[in-house]
Structures are given as structure tokens and as C-alpha cells.
Amino acid sequence: MGGFLKQNESLDEAAVRVLNKLTGLENVYLEQIQAYSEVDRDPVERTISVSYFALINKEEHDFELTRKYDAHWFNFDNLPTTIFDHPKMIRRALRRLRRKAITYPLGFELLPEKFTMKQLQNLYECILNQKLDKRNFINKVNFLNILIKLDEKDKSTSKKGAFLYKFDETQYKKKSREGYNLKIP
Amino acid sequence: MGGFLKQNESLDEAAVRVLNKLTGLENVYLEQIQAYSEVDRDPVERTISVSYFALINKEEHDFELTRKYDAHWFNFDNLPTTIFDHPKMIRRALRRLRRKAITYPLGFELLPEKFTMKQLQNLYECILNQKLDKRNFINKVNFLNILIKLDEKDKSTSKKGAFLYKFDETQYKKKSREGYNLKIP
DNA sequence: TTAAAAAATGTAAAGTTTACACATATTGAG
DNA sequence: CTCAATATGTGTAAACTTTACATTTTTTAA
Numbered sequence: 001m002g003g004f005l006k007q008n009e010s011l012d013e014a015a016v017r018v019l020n021k022l023t024g025l026e027n028v029y030l031e032q033i034q035a036y037s038e039v040d041r042d043p044v045e046r047t048i049s050v051s052y053f054a055l056i057n058k059e060e061h062d063f064e065l066t067r068k069y070d071a072h073w074f075n076f077d078n079l080p081t082t083i084f085d086h087p088k089m090i091r092r093a094l095r096r097l098r099r100k101a102i103t104y105p106l107g108f109e110l111l112p113e114k115f116t117m118k119q120l121q122n123l124y125e126c127i128l129n130q131k132l133d134k135r136n137f138i139n140k141v142n143f144l145n146i147l148i149k150l151d152e153k154d155k156s157t158s159k160k161g162a163f164l165y166k167f168d169e170t171q172y173k174k175k176s177r178e179g180y181n182l183k184i185p
Numbered sequence: 186m187g188g189f190l191k192q193n194e195s196l197d198e199a200a201v202r203v204l205n206k207l208t209g210l211e212n213v214y215l216e217q218i219q220a221y222s223e224v225d226r227d228p229v230e231r232t233i234s235v236s237y238f239a240l241i242n243k244e245e246h247d248f249e250l251t252r253k254y255d256a257h258w259f260n261f262d263n264l265p266t267t268i269f270d271h272p273k274m275i276r277r278a279l280r281r282l283r284r285k286a287i288t289y290p291l292g293f294e295l296l297p298e299k300f301t302m303k304q305l306q307n308l309y310e311c312i313l314n315q316k317l318d319k320r321n322f323i324n325k326v327n328f329l330n331i332l333i334k335l336d337e338k339d340k341s342t343s344k345k346g347a348f349l350y351k352f353d354e355t356q357y358k359k360k361s362r363e364g365y366n367l368k369i370p
Numbered sequence: 371t372t373a374a375a376a377a378a379t380g381t382a383a384a385g386t387t388t389a390c391a392c393a394t395a396t397t398g399a400g
Numbered sequence: 401c402t403c404a405a406t407a408t409g410t411g412t413a414a415a416c417t418t419t420a421c422a423t424t425t426t427t428t429a430a
Contacts (some may be wrong), residue, residue, distance in 0.1 A: 056407090069430085116408090117408090117409090118407085118408080134408090135409085135410070135411080138409085138410090150414090155409070157406095157408095158406060158407035158408065159405080159406060159407075160406075160407060160408050160409090161407090161408080162407075162408060162409090185413095
């Protein structure tokens with residue numbers, strides 16, 4: 001989705017505004033990717049676009065709004081054809097997201113407050129578009145020290161139930177500053 | 186150094202133009218970092234800046250031009266105070282350069298056609314601002330397979346002389362596309 | 371002939387990553 | 401009450417990578 005920058009706002013603010021207008025979402029993680037400025041990229045008039053990616057929990061958005069603005073969700077492996085240099089933007093955003101995922105924690109933005117290891121693993125498998133080994137994944141994540149294991153279980157997906165975790169906010173923020181390397185090939 | 190974007194050029198082209206105007210350099214490696222757009226960043230008028238970093242072989246620039254435009258060179262650990270959000274831009278650029286250095290080859294842009302291992306190591310030590318172990322560095326670099334060892338020696342720095350290398354252009358380009366991880370802590 | 375100076379070279383130990391399979395807990399059905 | 405079904409939870413050995421580290425080689429100028 002796109003929009004135009006106003007006089008009294010920064011690009012970050014504009015990105016927040018446009019996203020909110022079309023989804024109703026607030027407090028979303030947004031990150032600038034880069035500026036696209038080829039002279040003829042928009043055949044009608046000179047346009048410079050600055051792209052962002054957002055981490056959204058899709059279930060939380062306002063379905064009314066997306067309907068109203070005729071916005072749609074697509075899987076990365078089933079994208080519609082897009083105009084101008086937008087395909088390039090999308091590819092670049094995905095590359096950035098993947099790099100981000102293996103070097104900084106980004107779960108807060110996308111998981112419910114309490115979640116199972118399986119859910120966390122699913123998230124990474126989606127982002128990276130590859131299957132991960134359960135045991136190795138858990139070991140890597142535990143090593144990061146950003147999760148707190150709760151006494152509760154989620155029984156919605158199995159009879160045994162799976163322990164719930166939440167993020168250790170202090171550690172999470174620390175790792176967000178420092179970064180790490182999850183070393184997923 | 187900064188400048189203004191013209192109607193008939195892209196940001197990349199503007200960056201090339203400005204750099205050339207102030208240094209006379211051509212065919213320089215330039216990479217966009219990002220757009221800075223806070224409403225009040227320039228107290229005089231609304232300005233959006235897009236920052237770039239360039240890889241320059243300093244010896245090759247036109248000294249007349251830098252003198253004419255009163256441009257100066259600074260070490261990263263001895264920077265002058267700069268206006269607006271430029272300190273942030275500089276920090277970000279350095280972070281990007283370091284990441285780049287350990288994940289993509291960037292020697293072509295900064296070394297003479299033929300160079301010694303020592304020179305290559307010096308380059309990395311400067312960029313990363315840390316001493317590297319000679320043997321480990323050589324092993325890592327050789328593993329990348331991007332160098333061709335020549336039969337010539339450079340005798341300017343020792344009586345024994347040090348073998349000269351050049352980049353294997355095909356391999357170099359391949360690695361530039363694929364990336365790698367030099368795993369320097 | 372020797373001294374000086376930088377270049378070239380290899381390995382063992384420590385640490386990390388990978389691949390891989392079975393036991394456990396729970397409950398719904400019979 | 402028992403059993404079947406199902407997803408969860410757990411550990412290790414082998415392969416690989418990284419690290420730390422010291423001596424020999426080559427050349428020439430004195």
C-alpha cells in the first residue's frame with residue numbers, strides 16, 4: 001500500500017499513518033528500506049518512493065477498512081503482478097525481513113503475549129520459507145535467553161498440551177539492540 | 186558532502202554527480218543507506234536527505250577540487266562535530282560498511298589492481314578497526330577463492346618481497362551476488 | 371658472510387553446528 | 401477402564417569450523 005508524504009510529518013510518521021488508515025493497526029513495527037528514485041519509474045510524473053516493511057499480526061487488522069480500500073493480502077509465493085518497480089521493492093523487503101529475523105528478535109510484533117515453541121518455530125519457518133529441525137531450533141532459541149517458560153499449557157492442538165512462553169522484555173530489548181546470529185543456513 | 190537532487194536524475198545519479206564534483210572521481214562504488222526526513226532536522230526549511238556511502242581510494246582524488254570546495258578527510262575516530270542529524274548518518278554508514286565488508290567482497294573498489302595479502306589485511310583492519318591474525322585471515326580469504334596469486338613480488342616493503350595477487354573477476358562477481366560470512370567477531 | 375626484516379606456512383584444541391529417534395503426557399473413544 | 405491416537409519434549413555423537421599460536425624462509429645491504 002502507498003501514500004503521499006505531508007508537509008508536517010516525517011517518512012516514518014507517514015508510513016504509520018498510511019498503514020493505520022488501511023488496517024486500523026497501531027503500534028506496529030515499521031522499518032524503512034530505501035528510496036526509489038529512477039526518473040521514469042512512474043510514467044505519469046516524477047515520483048520518489050520510500051519503502052517500508054511492517055510486521056503485522058494479520059488477524060488483528062480491521063477487516064472493514066481493508067474492504068473499504070480494496071486492500072488484499074498475498075503470499076510471497078503467489079504475488080500478483082505489480083506496477084512500476086514495486087516487484088523490486090517487494091523482493092528487497094523480503095530479503096531485509098529474512099536477514100532481520102536471523103539477527104534480531106522480532107517475535108513481539110507478531111505473536112500473542114503467550115505462545116508455544118511450535119508457534120515461534122512456525123513464525124520463523126514462514127519468514128524463512130524453510131523447515132527447521134525442532135530440537136535444533138529450540139536449542140538455538142533457548143541459548144538466546146529471551147524466553148520465559150510459563151506454568152501454563154496450551155491444549156488447543158494436542159492432548160498432551162504444549163507449554164506456553166512469553167518474552168523476557170529486558171533480555172529481548174537487549175538483544176534487539178545488540179543483535180545476534182541465529183545461523184540458519 | 187551533500188548536494189541537491191535535480192529533476193532529471195535519480196538519487197544514485199545525484200550521488201555520483203556530487204561525489205565527482207568534489208573529488209573528480211568516477212566509477213566509484215556507491216550505496217544508498219537511507220532517507221532522513223524528520224520535519225525539523227533542518228531548522229531553516231523542510232529537507233529530506235538520502236545518505237550514501239562511497240568506497241574511495243583517497244590517493245586517486247583530485248586534490249585541487251577538494252581544496253576548491255574546502256572538503257576535508259577525517260578519521261572515524263577523530264570526527265569533527267557535524268550539523269543536524271549528520272552524526273547519526275555517519276554512524277549508520279560505518280555500521281553498514283562493516284557489515285558489508287564481512288559479507289561481500291569490496292576490494293576492487295579500494296585496492297590497486299595488484300596488491301599483497303598484507304595490503305588486503307590492512308584494508309580490513311582499517312574498516313573493522315581491529316587487528317586480525319595473519320594466518321587466520323589468509324585462510325579465510327583463500328577459502329573464498331576470489332584471489333589469483335601472481336608470479337610477481339612487491340619488494341617495496343621487505344627484502345624478501347611479498348607475492349602480488351589480483352582479484353578473480355568471475356569469482357568476485359559471483360560472491361558479490363551471493364554474499365558470504367567472513368565470521369570476524 | 372652475516373644481520374636484519376618482513377613474508378610464508380600448519381596444526382592441535384576448543385567450540386559450534388548438524389543430524390537424528392524415541393519416550394511422554396493426555397484424553398476421547400470404545 | 402483400557403487403549404489408541406496425537407503432538408510434545410528431550411540428548412548426543414559426529415562433522416565441521418574457528419581459534420590460538422611460533423618457526424622457517426627469502427633476500428639484500430652492510
